[in-house]
Amino acid sequence: MKKKIIIAVIVLAAFLIVNSPIVHNYVSALKGSALPAVKETDSLYQSIVKNAPEYEKPPSDAKIDPVWKAIPGYNGLVVDLAASYQNMKKKGTFDEKKLVFKQVKPKVQLKDLPPSPIYKGHPDKPMVSFIINVAWGNEYLSDMLATLKNHNVSASFFLEGNWAKKNPELAKMIISAGHEVGNHSYSHPDMAKLTAAQTREQMVKTNEIIEAVTDKKTEWFAPPSGSYRDETVKIADELNMKTVMWTVDTVDWRKPSPDALINRVMGKVSNGSLILMHPTESTAKSLDRLITLIEQKNLQIGTVSELMSEERVIK
Known part of the structure; x- marks a missing residue:
């Protein structure tokens, strides 16, 4: 019994010594002083330190632009000195291809801005997004979903509430294919002419239906025909949704030829573009070639959430 007590006392004493603040601080001091000392005399480390500023990018704050309204921020880049050194x-020897970067968030993010519509992503972000408003055109959805799948592209489908209520299986199909869904009002009214109560009802009813059908909460609101007023945007914000417009309109509802639609988009598309389309025959026939041409311009295609995030695209 005495032996067990002695052993227990020894173990406890050892534990207290090892975890003593004095011992901990001493070990930390040794670690902290040894590594920098080596790096101060290491030519490779000093070369990384010297060259790092050439490859770093400052973060860009989100802002309200007088023309484009709300513009999301964009992460900056700093060189991770320790990881790059190990690489x-x-x-x-110094090799820029083996540099390791850390992303630095901007001080002002999209969520920090006052309620304002969004017409495009950050102009330095090589990404675009397809905004697909769905209130009709069921017969073309399957082809469009198949094309998006073939290219491994995710899009943002803005669903009219009444449509989602009548077509729950199609709404579920969109989600199961990995796409994002947003709010496109309940009955496609002119939002600029609605009262505040009517506006809220359109949004809330649609959110409830979409969540019931897809089990997804909506973060984005696309007003029908792009019609809104400041109060519309404010009410959407109160419901935790940002209002999304577009940069490039396919005008596919006018039934353009595939060549005409593609030329229209490719003549205007650039970093951060939000490309508006609908499930139409024109878009269904154009989508495959359109995706290829956009990607050939070194532009990624992502959801609205991906485009609006501050995450920097690193090629």
Whole structure:
């Protein structure tokens, strides 16, 4: 019994010594002083430090633009000195391809801005997004979903509430294919002419239907025909939704030829573009070639949430 007590006392004493603040601080001091000392005399480390500023990018704050309204921020880049050093240590020479970066968030993000519509993403972000408003055109949805799948592209489908209520299986199909869904009002009214109560009803009713059908909460609201007033945007914001417009309109409801639709889009598309389309025959026939041409311009295609995030695209 005495032996067990002695052993227990020894173990406890050892534990207290190892976890003593004095011992902990001493070990930390040794670690902290040894590594920098080595790096101060290491030519590779100093080369990384010297070259790092050439590759770093400052973060860009979200802002309200006088023309484009709300513009999301964009992360900056700083070189991770320690990780880059480890990456290059084996050869011992500086190699820009082995630099490791950390992203730095902007001080002002999209969520910090006052309620304002969004017409495009950040102009430095090489990404675009398809905004597909759905209130009709069921016969073309399957082809469009198949094309998006073939290209491994995710889009944002803005669903009219009444449509989602009548077509729950199609709404579920959109979600199961990995796409994002947003709010496109309940009955496609002119939102600028509605009272505040009517506006809220249109949005809330649609959100409830979409969540009931897809089990997804909506973060984005696309007003029918792009019609809104400041109060519309404010009410959407109160319901935790940002109002999304577009940068490039396919005008596919006018039934343009595939060539005409593609030329229209490719003549205007650039970093951050929000491309408006609907499930129409023109878009269904154009989508495959349109995706290919957009990607050939070194532009990624993502959802509205991906485009609006501050996450930097690193090629």
